[in-house]
Amino acid sequence: MSYSLNIREVTYALSGALDYVGIDDTHHGKRVAYMAAALAQELSWKQDIVDDIIFAGMLHDCGVSSTDVHTHLVNELDWDNSQVHCIRGEILLKSTNIYGKFSEYIKYHHTHWQDLSSDLNEDVKNISNLIYLVDRVDALRTQIQVSGVESIYAIQETIKKFSNKMFSPMLVEAFMTVSSKDSFWFYLETEALSEYFILWTNKGNNEPLSYEQVKEIALMFAAVVDAKSEFTSQHSLGVSVLARYLAELFDLSLERCEEVELAGLLHDLGKLKVEDAILDKPSKLNADERLKMNRHGFDSYIILRHIEGFKKIAKLASLHHETLDAKGYPYNLSAAQIPLEGRIITVSDIFQALIQDRPYRDGLSADEAFNIINTMCEDGKLDFVVVQKLKENLHKCYELATVKG
Ligand SMILES: [Fe+2]
Ligand SMILES: [Fe+2]
Numbered sequence: 169m170s171y172s173l174n175i176r177e178v179t180y181a182l183s184g185a186l187d188y189v190g191i192d193d194t195h196h197g198k199r200v201a202y203m204a205a206a207l208a209q210e211l212s213w214k215q216d217i218v219d220d221i222i223f224a225g226m227l228h229d230c231g232v233s234s235t236d237v238h239t240h241l242v243n244e245l246d247w248d249n250s251q252v253h254c255i256r257g258e259i260l261l262k263s264t265n266i267y268g269k270f271s272e273y274i275k276y277h278h279t280h281w282q283d284l285s286s287d288l289n290e291d292v293k294n295i296s297n298l299i300y301l302v303d304r305v306d307a308l309r310t311q312i313q314v315s316g317v318e319s320i321y322a323i324q325e326t327i328k329k330f331s332n333k334m335f336s337p338m339l340v341e342a343f344m345t346v347s348s349k350d351s352f353w354f355y356l357e358t359e360a361l362s363e364y365f366i367l368w369t370n371k372g373n374n375e376p377l378s379y380e381q382v383k384e385i386a387l388m389f390a391a392v393v394d395a396k397s398e399f400t401s402q403h404s405l406g407v408s409v410l411a412r413y414l415a416e417l418f419d420l421s422l423e424r425c426e427e428v429e430l431a432g433l434l435h436d437l438g439k440l441k442v443e444d445a446i447l448d449k450p451s452k453l454n455a456d457e458r459l460k461m462n463r464h465g466f467d468s469y470i471i472l473r474h475i476e477g478f479k480k481i482a483k484l485a486s487l488h489h490e491t492l493d494a495k496g497y498p499y500n501l502s503a504a505q506i507p508l509e510g511r512i513i514t515v516s517d518i519f520q521a522l523i524q525d526r527p528y529r530d531g532l533s534a535d536e537a538f539n540i541i542n543t544m545c546e547d548g549k550l551d552f553v554v555v556q557k558l559k560e561n562l563h564k565c566y567e568l569a570t571v572k573g
């Protein structure tokens with residue numbers, strides 16, 4: 169199948185998942201993208217470069233999946249371990265055709281201006297340092313304890329202090345000019361920021377994308393989710409491969425099989441909003457922690473629903489913890505409200521999770537995992553026919569669910 173998608177809209181929506189890593193302090197990527205574009209415009213850079221900067225700004229922290237890492241990056245001006253997420257981001261972006269050209273900018277987005285090699289391409293130096301500068305402006309907004317005008321002065325003073333060291337003097341100068349306008353700061357507020365991006369997104373056109381191109385993007389975001397915890401590495405990938413296989417056993421149309429695969433890859437996007445400490449907790453979650461954990465299917469939907477052409481995928485992604493006895497979450501849907509594709513993803517999700525190590529137990533064998541699934545089926549939670557397909561092809565399913573990316 170081929171898709172007709174506005175890549176600006178796709179990126180804007182999916183960058184919401186990256187911004188989830190800030191938990192309560194969301195929209196970091198979007199603020200960085202907005203500020204970087206404002207400086208680039210001040211410097212009269214060409215519009216196509218400004219557009220690339222907006223994409224790169226939204227995606228700049230795709231190498232951050234852990235809420236702990238995010239906290240360090242926000243609370244410390246120059247964190248020792250910051251290079252790890254730059255390299256990871258570079259690798260992730262390079263894995264896609266569409267975002268590959270931004271990978272160099274992200275590789276150097278925490279490198280001091282004075283340490284950037286003179287051999288580097290000028291655009292790479294300027295754009296990566298631009299992202300670095302505005303990224304630190306956003307971090308300083310959190311770090312500086314004074315409010316109002318005082319905080320603006322304090323941010324400007326700090327950035328100026330590092331001119332020619334951390335940041336290019338040309339960029340510092342542009343920042344001083346742009347940040348002297350009140351509107352620059354007003355645009356960082358949620359409503360104005362989304363208005364800015366709606367206008368930018370609407371200027372983009374739908375383009376034909378092959379299924380492989382769309383899947384590459386979904387794989388990249390699945391890798392961001394799967395990197396959140398060592399226990400969930402490859403989970404989204406395994407779910408998607410298994411779910412697609414099961415969908416094919418049902419002879420579903422190519423379109424439906426692809427939707428199942430994409431929803432499988434993206435089903436846990438909402439987990440980026442769950443604190444590391446909850447996800448990796450070795451003991452039972454308390455009621456509040458459970459609520460935070462259980463909302464992730466809903467949050468996956470909130471991200472994906474913005475993409476025109478992804479409505480069904482958004483819905484399917486949000487259903488993966490619904491059960492046929494209407495005791496699942498977040499919607500408590502009844503059997504009649506859960507389509508076959510949703511039932512397939514649920515069984516795939518449970519099976520993949522059972523065969524993986526978890527903080528509180530080792531991974532189960534195929535037979536042990538199947539026995540648990542079979543009991544859930546007998547209890548009226550899972551679809552009998554889907555579970556039968558799993559049973560008939562158990563070893564193949566185990567192999568597919570443990571696939572390595
Ligand atoms: Fe960063
Ligand atoms: Fe950042």
Ligand SMILES: [Fe+2]
Binds near residue numbers: 489517
């Ligand atoms: Fe989940």
